[in-house]
Amino acid sequence: MALLKMKFSQQRRVRLAQGLWLLSWLAVTCGAFIFCLGVYIKIELLRRDEVMENTEIHVVPNLLMMVGLASIGANWVASRVCQDSLDPSRFPRWNVILLVWFAVATLLCCLLLAVVVLSYALQGRLEESLKVGLRNGIRFYKDTDVPGRCFQKETIDRLQMEFRCCGNNNFKDWFEVQWVSNRYLDFTSQEVKDRIRSNVDGRYLLDGVPFSCCNPVSPRPCLQYQLTDSRAHYNYEYQSEELNLYSRGCRQALTDYYMGLMNSTGPGVLSVILIQVSVILSMRYLQTAVEGAMALEAPEGESEGYILEKGVKETYADIREKVNNLLKFGQVDPASEDAGAEEGEKAAEAMEKAATPPPAS
Amino acid sequence: MAVGKITFTKTEREKLAEVLWLLNWISVVTGAILFGLGLFLKIEIQKWQEVMSEQGILYVPHMLITTGLAACGINYLGSKICLDCADTNKFLRWKLVMMPYIVCTFFFTACVLAGALMCYSVRSQLEESLYLGLRNTMRFYKDTDTPGRCYLKKTLDLLQIQFQCCGNADYRDWFQIQWVSNRYLDMTDSAVVDRVRSNVDGKYLMDSVPFSCCSTLSSRPCIQHNLSNPAAHAHYDEQSQQLNLWRRGCQQALLDHYTGIMQSIGLTVLLIWLFEVLLVLTGVRYLQTAMENVIRLGDPESESEGWILENSLAETACYNFNIIKNLGKCYQVDDDPNINVPTAAADREVPSHQVRVNVAS
Numbered sequence: 001m002a003l004l005k006m007k008f009s010q011q012r013r014v015r016l017a018q019g020l021w022l023l024s025w026l027a028v029t030c031g032a033f034i035f036c037l038g039v040y041i042k043i044e045l046l047r048r049d050e051v052m053e054n055t056e057i058h059v060v061p062n063l064l065m066m067v068g069l070a071s072i073g074a075n076w077v078a079s080r081v082c083q084d085s086l087d088p089s090r091f092p093r094w095n096v097i098l099l100v101w102f103a104v105a106t107l108l109c110c111l112l113l114a115v116v117v118l119s120y121a122l123q124g125r126l127e128e129s130l131k132v133g134l135r136n137g138i139r140f141y142k143d144t145d146v147p148g149r150c151f152q153k154e155t156i157d158r159l160q161m162e163f164r165c166c167g168n169n170n171f172k173d174w175f176e177v178q179w180v181s182n183r184y185l186d187f188t189s190q191e192v193k194d195r196i197r198s199n200v201d202g203r204y205l206l207d208g209v210p211f212s213c214c215n216p217v218s219p220r221p222c223l224q225y226q227l228t229d230s231r232a233h234y235n236y237e238y239q240s241e242e243l244n245l246y247s248r249g250c251r252q253a254l255t256d257y258y259m260g261l262m263n264s265t266g267p268g269v270l271s272v273i274l275i276q277v278s279v280i281l282s283m284r285y286l287q288t289a290v291e292g293a294m295a296l297e298a299p300e301g302e303s304e305g306y307i308l309e310k311g312v313k314e315t316y317a318d319i320r321e322k323v324n325n326l327l328k329f330g331q332v333d334p335a336s337e338d339a340g341a342e343e344g345e346k347a348a349e350a351m352e353k354a355a356t357p358p359p360a361s
Numbered sequence: 362m363a364v365g366k367i368t369f370t371k372t373e374r375e376k377l378a379e380v381l382w383l384l385n386w387i388s389v390v391t392g393a394i395l396f397g398l399g400l401f402l403k404i405e406i407q408k409w410q411e412v413m414s415e416q417g418i419l420y421v422p423h424m425l426i427t428t429g430l431a432a433c434g435i436n437y438l439g440s441k442i443c444l445d446c447a448d449t450n451k452f453l454r455w456k457l458v459m460m461p462y463i464v465c466t467f468f469f470t471a472c473v474l475a476g477a478l479m480c481y482s483v484r485s486q487l488e489e490s491l492y493l494g495l496r497n498t499m500r501f502y503k504d505t506d507t508p509g510r511c512y513l514k515k516t517l518d519l520l521q522i523q524f525q526c527c528g529n530a531d532y533r534d535w536f537q538i539q540w541v542s543n544r545y546l547d548m549t550d551s552a553v554v555d556r557v558r559s560n561v562d563g564k565y566l567m568d569s570v571p572f573s574c575c576s577t578l579s580s581r582p583c584i585q586h587n588l589s590n591p592a593a594h595a596h597y598d599e600q601s602q603q604l605n606l607w608r609r610g611c612q613q614a615l616l617d618h619y620t621g622i623m624q625s626i627g628l629t630v631l632l633i634w635l636f637e638v639l640l641v642l643t644g645v646r647y648l649q650t651a652m653e654n655v656i657r658l659g660d661p662e663s664e665s666e667g668w669i670l671e672n673s674l675a676e677t678a679c680y681n682f683n684i685i686k687n688l689g690k691c692y693q694v695d696d697d698p699n700i701n702v703p704t705a706a707a708d709r710e711v712p713s714h715q716v717r718v719n720v721a722s
Contacts, residue, residue: 144580157577184581186595211583214572216518219505220545222572234547
C-alpha cells in the first residue's frame with residue numbers, strides 16, 4: 001500500500017512541474033536570505049569580539065551561511081530537474097542525482113532545525129563567554145599603555161554607553177578592580193597611600209565607577225565617586241538611588257541583545273524549513289509520477305505518484321533487509337551455503353523457465 | 362522667428378509621445394524621491410528640535426514634501442495626456458488642458474529649483490537657531506523638575522555623547538552657567554555659600570563639566586572638575602588635556618551634520634530639476650505645439666512644426682508685457698469706431714429740432 005498515493009493526469013503533471021519550478025526558485029531566494037542572515041549575525045558577533053572569550057556561539061551563523069549556500073545550489077538543481085521532467089529522453093539521467101538530492105535536501109532541513117535548537121541551547125555558553133570576557137575587559141581597563149590591552153578602555157566605555165549597562169553583573173564590579181592606572185595617581189597624597197595600604201594586594205580600590213556608567217536620564221548631575229557614602233553627597237541616599245547609574249549589568253544586556261537577535265530570526269528560519277520540505281515532497285511526487293508515466297504504454301495517460309512505494313513499515317523492513325544483506329556479504333555461513341545451493345538451483349530452474357516461453361510466443 | 366523650431370513627421374510625433382509617457386512615469390518616481398527626501402529631512406530636524414530655538418528651517422522639508430506630491434500628481438496626469446497625444450483624435454480631448462498643464466509643470470519645476478537653493482541658503486539661519494537653542498538648553502540643564510524643561514538634561518547629554526561635542530562653542534561654556542540644581546547643593550556648607558556669594562547673580566558656578574563631555578579616546582579616567590587648574594591633577598599634561606574632553610562645540614557639530622545632509626539633498630534635487638526642465642518640460646512643450654499645428658493644418662498625417670516659443674524671446678516678452686500693460690485699460694476709451702467720442706465739433710452742437718415723420722397710414 002503506497003504512502004499518500006495521488007493520481008496525476010498529464011495536465012496535472014505539467015502543473016506540478018511548473019509549480020515546483022516556481023517553488024524551487026522561491027527556495028533559492030530563501031537560501032539567499034538564510035545566507036544573508038548568517039552574515040549579519042556573524043558581523044554583529046564579530047563587532048563585540050573583544051568582550052567575548054570564546055567563539056562557540058559562532059557555530060550558529062557559520063551553519064546558517066553554509067546551509068544558505070548549499071540550499072541555493074540544491075534548489076537550483078531542483079529547478080533544472082523540473083525543466084527536464086516532462087521530456088522522457090532527458091529525465092532518466094537525473095535518477096541518480098535525484099537520490100543524492102533527496103539526501104542533501106533532507107540534511108539541509110535537519111541542519112536548519114539544528115540551528116534553531118542551537119540558538120536557544122547555546123545561551124548558557126554565550127553568557128559564560130561574556131562573563132569571562134567582560135571580567136578581563138574591566139581588569140585591563142587601566143592598562144591603556146600595555147600593547148594588546150590598550151583598546152580595552154575605549155571598548156568598555158563605548159559598550160557601557162551603547163548598551164546602557166555598567167560592569168559585569170552590576171556597577172559594584174568596579175569596586176573590586178583597580179581601574180585607575182598608577183600613572184595617574186599622586187603617591188604623595190595621604191588619601192592615596194591610605195587606600196593602597198588598606199588593601200592586601202596593594203591595589204587602589206575605590207567605591208567609584210567610570211563616567212561611562214552614568215545614566216543621562218538621572219535628574220541630578222552624575223555622581224561617580226564615593227557612591228557607598230550617603231553623607232558624601234547632599235541629598236543622596238545610597239540604597240534608594242536608582243537613576244544615577246545604569247542598573248543593568250553588561251553581561252545581561254549583551255545576552256539579551258544577542259538572544260533577541262537570534263530569536264527574531266526563528267520564525268523566518270522555520271518558514272524556510274517549511275518551504276524546503278514542500279519542495280522535497282513535490283519533487284518526490286513529480287519523480288514518481290513521471291516515472292510511472294514513462295512506464296505506461298500511453299505516455300499521455302494517468303499515472304500514480306506517491307511518497308513511498310510501500311507503506312512506512314514495509315519500506316523500513318525492506319531497508320533493514322538490504323542493510324543486513326550488505327552486512328552479511330562478507331560472512332561465510334554454512335546454513336546459508338546450503339540455502340544458497342538450493343537458491344542457486346531454484347534460480348537455474350527459473351532461468352530455464354524464462355528461456356522457454358519466448359520461443360513459444 | 363520661432364525659438365527652437367523642429368519639424369515633426371507623424372511617426373516622430375508618436376515616438377515623442379511614447380518617450381514622454383515614459384519620462385513622465387520616471388518623473389512620478391523622482392517626485393516620490395523628492396517626497397521621501399523631504400520626509401527624511403523633517404524627521405532628522407525633529408530629532409534634535411529641542412536644541413533649536415525656532416522651527417523656522419522646517420520650511421525647507423515642507424517645501425520638498427509639497428513639491429514632491431505635486432510632482433507625482435502633475436506627472437501622472439502628464440503621462441495620461443502624453444499617451445493620448447500619439448493619436449490626433451484623442452488629443453482633442455486634452456486640447457484645453459495642455460496649456461494649463463504646461464504652466465503647472467513650469468511652476469512646480471521652479472519650486473523644485475527653489476527647494477534646491479533653499480537647502481544651500483538655510484545655513485546662516487540654522488547657525489543662529491542652534492546657537493540660541495543650545496544656549497537655552499544649557500541654561501535649563503539643571504531644571505529637571507520644571508515641567509516643559511525636564512527632558513533637556515537627557516537631550517543635551519545624549520547629544521554630547523552622540524555627536525562627540527561639548528558646550529556651545531567649546532567646553533568652557535559650561536563654566537559660565539549653573540548646571541547643578543540648587544536641590545543638590547548643601548547651602549549650609551561654607552564652600553558652597555562662598556561660591557554663590559562670589560557671583561553677582563548668586564549662581565553656583567564651577568570650572569567643571571557634565572559627564573557627557575568626557576571623551577572615550579582619553580587614556581586616563583575622565584577629569585571633570587577643576588579643569589582650569591591642571592596642577593590639581595596628577596600628571597595632567599598637555600596631551601592628557603587635549604584628549605580628556607570632546608574639543609568640538611555642539612553648535613559646530615550639529616551644523617556640520619545638517620549641512621552635510623542638506624548639501625546631498627540639494628544636489629539630488631538639482632539633478633531632478635535638470636532632468637525635469639531639460640527633458641520633460643521641453644519635450645511636452647514640443648509635443649503640445651506640434652499637435653496644435655497639426656490640428657491647425659487640418660491633416661493628421663502631415664508634418665508639423667514644434668517650437669518652444671512662437672516668436673523670438675524679445676517679441677514674446679514685448680507681447681506679454683503689452684498684455685500686462687493693457688490689462689487695466691479694458692474699461693477705458695480706445696479706438697473702437699462704434700463708440701461715440703465727443704469731438705471738439707460737438708461743442709457747437711446745433712439743438713435738434715423736431716423731425717416730422719409722416720407715418721404713412
